Amino acid sequence: MLEFFTTLSSQAFLQNAFLGGILASIGCGLTGSFVVVNRIGYMAGGIAHSVLGGMGIAYYFDLNPFAGALIAALLAALIIGTIKLKWKHQEDTTIGAIWAIGMAIGILFISKSDGYNTNLMSFLFGNILIISDEQLFIMFVLDIITIIFMTLFYKQLVAVSFDIEFATVRGIHVNLFYLLLLCLVAITVVLLIQVVGLILVIALLTLPAAIAKQYVHSIGLMMLLASLLGMLFTSLGLFISYEPDLPAGATIILVAGVAYFLSSLLRTIFR
Amino acid sequence: MVETSTSDSAIHISDINFSFDKLSILENINMTIEQGDFAGLIGPNGGGKTTLLKLILGLYKPQSGTITLFGEALKKQRKIIGYVPQYANFSSDFPISVKDTVLQGRLGLTACFGFYNQQDKIIVDKVMQETEITPLAQRPIQSLSGGQMQRVLVARALATEPEIMLLDEPTANIDQRAEKDIFDLFKTINKRMTILVISHDIGFVSDYINKVFCLNKTLVCHDSTPVTSDTIHTLYGGHISEVQHSHHH
Numbered sequence: 001m002l003e004f005f006t007t008l009s010s011q012a013f014l015q016n017a018f019l020g021g022i023l024a025s026i027g028c029g030l031t032g033s034f035v036v037v038n039r040i041g042y043m044a045g046g047i048a049h050s051v052l053g054g055m056g057i058a059y060y061f062d063l064n065p066f067a068g069a070l071i072a073a074l075l076a077a078l079i080i081g082t083i084k085l086k087w088k089h090q091e092d093t094t095i096g097a098i099w100a101i102g103m104a105i106g107i108l109f110i111s112k113s114d115g116y117n118t119n120l121m122s123f124l125f126g127n128i129l130i131i132s133d134e135q136l137f138i139m140f141v142l143d144i145i146t147i148i149f150m151t152l153f154y155k156q157l158v159a160v161s162f163d164i165e166f167a168t169v170r171g172i173h174v175n176l177f178y179l180l181l182l183c184l185v186a187i188t189v190v191l192l193i194q195v196v197g198l199i200l201v202i203a204l205l206t207l208p209a210a211i212a213k214q215y216v217h218s219i220g221l222m223m224l225l226a227s228l229l230g231m232l233f234t235s236l237g238l239f240i241s242y243e244p245d246l247p248a249g250a251t252i253i254l255v256a257g258v259a260y261f262l263s264s265l266l267r268t269i270f271r
Numbered sequence: 272m273v274e275t276s277t278s279d280s281a282i283h284i285s286d287i288n289f290s291f292d293k294l295s296i297l298e299n300i301n302m303t304i305e306q307g308d309f310a311g312l313i314g315p316n317g318g319g320k321t322t323l324l325k326l327i328l329g330l331y332k333p334q335s336g337t338i339t340l341f342g343e344a345l346k347k348q349r350k351i352i353g354y355v356p357q358y359a360n361f362s363s364d365f366p367i368s369v370k371d372t373v374l375q376g377r378l379g380l381t382a383c384f385g386f387y388n389q390q391d392k393i394i395v396d397k398v399m400q401e402t403e404i405t406p407l408a409q410r411p412i413q414s415l416s417g418g419q420m421q422r423v424l425v426a427r428a429l430a431t432e433p434e435i436m437l438l439d440e441p442t443a444n445i446d447q448r449a450e451k452d453i454f455d456l457f458k459t460i461n462k463r464m465t466i467l468v469i470s471h472d473i474g475f476v477s478d479y480i481n482k483v484f485c486l487n488k489t490l491v492c493h494d495s496t497p498v499t500s501d502t503i504h505t506l507y508g509g510h511i512s513e514v515q516h517s518h519h520h
Contacts, residue, residue: 037365152384159375163361169328169354170431171379217366217411 004242013129014238017248020131021234023139024195024204029227030150031188032209033219034181038161041206043080043182046095048189048201050076050102055123056109065123066138069193073186076102081182085175126197126249128238135194142191146184150223157181158219195234196249207256208233211263233259279342281306281435281465282327287336289319289326296322298489300336304482306434309461311480312469318487320469321357324437327467328354340435350379353433353464355424357440363413369423370408373399376430391430398429402456418449425456436460438468454479 008014035044054072055065076098083094110120122130150157159167160177168174185205192201212225237252282304289297297319304310312320325331327338329345340348353376376398377391399405402422407415415423421441428436438457442450457466458479470476477483485492 154385155375155378155381155387158367158371159378162365162367162372162375163356165330165356165360166354166375166427167378168330169349169352170375171349213366217368217413218371219366222366 004239007242013131014242016131016133016136017128017238018235019136020128020139020195021238021252022231023136023143024192025208025230025234026143026227027139027146027188027191028204028208028230029212029223029225030146031184032205032226032230033212033222034157034161035185036206036209036213036222037219038181040182040185041202042092043084043095044185044189044205045202046080046099047073047076047182047186048193048198048205049099051189051193051198052106052123053102053104053109054106056106056113059119060109060113066135066190066194069190070187072102073190074183077182077186078179081179085178122197123193124197124199125247126193126195126200128195128234128248128252131194139191139194142187146187149180149184153177153180154220161219196252200249200253203253203256204230204233207253207260211260214263214267229256229259280304280339281308281341282467283339283342284323284327285337287323287326287333287338289322289331289333291322296488297326297333297486300486300490302484302490302493304465304467306341306465307461308482309457309466309480310468310482310484311473311476312467312484312486313471313473313476314486314491316471320486321439323486324439324467324469327437328352350431351434353428353431353436355421355428355436355438355441357443363420365412367412368408369404369410369412369415370395370399372412372423373404373426373430376427380431394432395426395430398426401429401459402426418445418453421445421449421453422456425453429460434464436464436466438466440469440471443471450475 004014008018035041051069051072054068054070054075056068057072058065058068080095080098084091087094106123107120110123113119156167156172156177157180159170159172160174160181164174164178167177188205189198189201192204196204208226208229209222211229212222216222216225233256234252237255238248240246240255241248241251280303282302284300284302287297287300288295300323312323314320322331326333327340327345329349338345340351373395374387374391377387377394381387381391396405399408402425404419404422404426407419407423412420412423421444425438425441428438436457441457442453445453454476457468460466468476468480473483483493484490
């Protein structure tokens with residue numbers, strides 16, 4: 001147990017992992033709260049998985065996979081958002097299709113590149129222990145972008161999430177803000193992929209916010225509490241996984257999952 | 272209808288036709304509501320009441336016809352409308368307080384960027400007092416009763432400081448005593464603004480309104496026609512039990 005803390009104080013890779021968890025948690029708290037109250041976990045899942053397409057293409061052409069991820073995520077967010085707004089009857093099927101098509105494209109491109117297995121595994125399940133300084137900086141910038149948009153348009157995003165008809169009557173451009181929200185989801189997904197990989201993103205995006213929702217009654221407080229819980233889960237997951245050399249991403253998700261079910265159970269018992 | 276309306280009536284609807292997926296919902300609607308009116312819109316379910324209200328709100332576009340508010344096109348006038356929807360527009364477990372809900376009435380009037388300002392909060396405090404929900408201000412909406420929620424929705428509409436209030440079955444989900452309280456509140460509000468209220472209950476609203484429109488795809492009666500059992504028969508096709516219970520006494 002002591003080894004974790006001595007390594008943390010001396011080794012850059014563990015410090016980066018720790019900081020990466022903190023930065024990812026900020027995004028997951030802010031955006032995750034909106035994902036939970038809008039019940040768009042499935043759409044967020046579609047965005048997260050189709051990101052593999054962008055990562056694969058970027059990787060094949062020897063570009064930065066996370067730039068590819070960001071472009072693919074934003075593109076998927078806009079396509080899925082437009083389908084949701086204009087083509088409601090087919091929503092479910094179409095999101096599922098984009099989800100799978102994105103992954104298929106990714107797998108094709110990665111399979112034709114070197115290092116198929118290791119890279120595919122780290123895209124799918126993340127590797128918090130190899131976060132570079134440059135990646136940390138990108139995560140920091142993505143957090144700042146998310147915070148700026150959330151602050152500028154907090155009241156519109158809440159209004160659109162709460163009662164879209166009333167927001168329309170008040171003259172809010174609801175479609176625009178809906179797409180903005182999905183783009184913020186896309187940005188956050190890319191943030192989280194570095195920590196837990198794209199398969200497990202949805203859990204980290206929704207579980208801390210879902211726990212927070214059980215205790216507080218405003219989106220702002222939900223964001224704060226969800227971010228703090230995210231920090232707790234990523235740090236605790238990292239700590240638990242370190243000595244037995246378990247995959248950190250999966251451990252983090254299990255910590256969050258156990259916390260979610262414990263919290264739900266406690267709320268049911270003590271209501 | 273006696274066409275005394277000048278174009279600067281509070282609500283002026285002329286020759287509106289509206290259909291949805293080729294199904295005709297409203298035909299040939301002409302309607303004038305003057306400033307200061309407390310108008311009731313009644314009719315059977317599926318008769319198009321809510322659709323007409325949503326046309327006035329600009330949520331739907333009519334296939335033909337025009338709607339003006341105080342002589343101006345709808346687009347310019349959105350800011351002067353206060354809107355109280357039927358209860359079930361949002362999930363009741365949404366994490367939001369009463370005060371934050373009422374503040375949403377300020378959208379479109381307050382600054383585009385950032386949070387609500389001091390003036391918004393002053394107006395919201397005032398309308399919460401008027402609707403008697405000040406003690407509930409910090410309560411999450413999921414803890415409210417039907418009657419309390421209805422007052423929150425009215426307060427949210429009033430926070431807009433509208434000149435016209437559109438209310439869609441504002442008392443559909445609450446008990447009779449609360450219903451009377453709410454309509455007494457509307458009567459007070461009516462002193463400073465025009466009101467159009469949808470109701471399924473002619474007997475009850477007739478104590479409050481000064482004008483009535485009966486809608487079943489087309490306007491079956493309006494304020495210059497006395498409401499007789501014949502009109503009611505045309506309107507509801509004979510099922511008048513719904514309108515005969517005058518439970519408000």
